[in-house]
Amino acid sequence: MHIKEEVRERHTLAIIVDNEPGILARIAGLFTARGYNIESLTVTDISEDDLISRITIVTSASAPVMEQIIAQLERLVPVHKVVDLTALGPHVERELALVKVVGSGEHRIEALRLAEVYRARVLDATISSFVFEVTGGTGKVDTFIELMREVGLVEVARTGIVAIARGRDAA
Known part of the structure; x- marks a missing residue:
């Protein structure tokens, strides 16, 4: 019996979050706990009042795993929006x-x-x-x-x- 190996593709995620202590640790912990690797990570404040941040994460995963990652990120309370820029198209x-x-x-x-x-x-x-x-x-x-x-x-x-x-x- 042959087990089909899933194709892993590189994805760039833009995650809009509340700028609060511990949010980065929670997101990194989500990746770590599930064995997903973060290849690149950047964070910056994007609002005038310092209340909202944008986290950009690059990771590699199969399509079903990427859907899982996005769904899990969206369930975190301080997360406003998760966009898979790779799936979205040209970026x-x-x-x-x-x-x-x-x-x-x-x-x-x-x-x-x-x-x-x-x-x-x-x-x-x-x-x-x-x-x-x-x-x-x-x-x-x-x-x-x-x-x-x-x-x-x-x-x-x-x-x-x-x-x-x-x-x-x-x-």
């Missing part, structure tokens, strides 16, 4: 990374050349190091970091993915 995703590279001579020149190709900005420069800011899709950020490994990468800090639907409608 824009971006990530920011700070990348520190140490080197001299040809490695330093190559780091600057690569930064120019990837449109990374130099935020800090010393005689022996650079800190670059690179933004874009996850693939672009991943590739830039991999290339910087060759020329002296020493540290990376990443924001995680932020995303928004295209068109007139708001999450």
